[in-house]
Amino acid sequence: MSGRTGRRPGNPDTREAILDAARTAFAARGFDAASIRAIAGAAGVDPALVHHYFGSKDKLFLAAMNAPIDPGRLLPEVLDGDRQGIGERLVRAFLAVWDSPAGMAGVALLRSAVTTEWTARLLREFLVTQVLRRVLQHLDADPAERPLRGALVAAQMSGLVLMRYVVRLEPLASAPPETLVAAVGPGVQRYLTGPLDEVFPLPD
């Protein structure tokens, strides 16, 4: 879990070490509880150096989040294929990202989105503009339905991440990815391309 805590005196990429330590700390303890002092300690540098590089704790958090989360990289592989398999491919890609070291940033973002207000807005806009809209646009869904369909997918996926990586509810936490792909894939598929009368039951 602990990243690179080795000593690196006079190293030019001290900046990367700080970002690495920041990601682990934010993911593990949330935004508030993760202190700059602890991050600096884990990175093997002085707390004041963190301020020198990033200016404030907020900017450090944003700098730690921006890089590793890049949905544009893996969205093509989700969208490429038959229409009926997009649910399972979406779940598979999500789990692959969250199981990787880069997934720590996602956990950190989710953790602090629950706690502080401005990260919640950050996560909201990220989900809406960077992920969900692209998927539903690719599926040629009715524009009027897209927000609700996208939100339902977000709810299913975030709940999966929450229980598997944060709360660590068994056997979800240690289940093989393909089991979960087969289990929740169809549900996601239904939210994306399911019949209209089930997703929009009350046209009052």
Add this chain to the structure above:
Amino acid sequence: MSGRTGRRPGNPDTREAILDAARTAFAARGFDAASIRAIAGAAGVDPALVHHYFGSKDKLFLAAMNAPIDPGRLLPEVLDGDRQGIGERLVRAFLAVWDSPAGMAGVALLRSAVTTEWTARLLREFLVTQVLRRVLQHLDADPAERPLRGALVAAQMSGLVLMRYVVRLEPLASAPPETLVAAVGPGVQRYLTGPLDEVFPLPD
């Protein structure tokens, strides 16, 4: 379980006022950010009085959570009825609880479960022993399948709560309950009583 022989506290109203303010504060700002000073201020009492009643911040949190969360009250109405409608009834009951004032305690528990370790364990054991096990027991599910089925339901429901009440993702946040019942009910139903080969696809 209510202590009928316990020594009576000073003013029952002030104690309830403190618990009420605590639930609101914990739900709105999370465990760490909700200060005893702010809770005391909202309740109209002195901060030191909170310590006098509950001893510590942790115990105050536990006292605020214990009362309003009582799944035994509404589980019968979920379990009573035909087998195929239990998914929708479960979602309907959940939303009814979370939309009510008592739902603040649930939001507070979820919020702090994401941040602090011991509340995550609290939520875990609460979900497993108080909710999921009872539902699946009533359905006569294969005991070997119960943990995964229950965890999948927990993931779906917690994600719904997370997006609707915490992150406030639209249009999920302001959608009428019955819309969500019809939208996610079938998915929950599938997790509970769905075909075996979909939930357990890899018998390796």
Add this chain to the structure above:
DNA sequence: GTCTATATTCCGATAGAC
């Protein structure tokens, strides 16, 4: 019982020396 005052700890951020 209730509140005032304080002890203790830890945080983010700044200024300035090597």
Add this chain to the structure above:
DNA sequence: GTCTATCGGAATATAGAC
């Protein structure tokens, strides 16, 4: 660039006076 020293603030929790 990197670190030492410190400021100013807010938090929990305690001790003790009315």
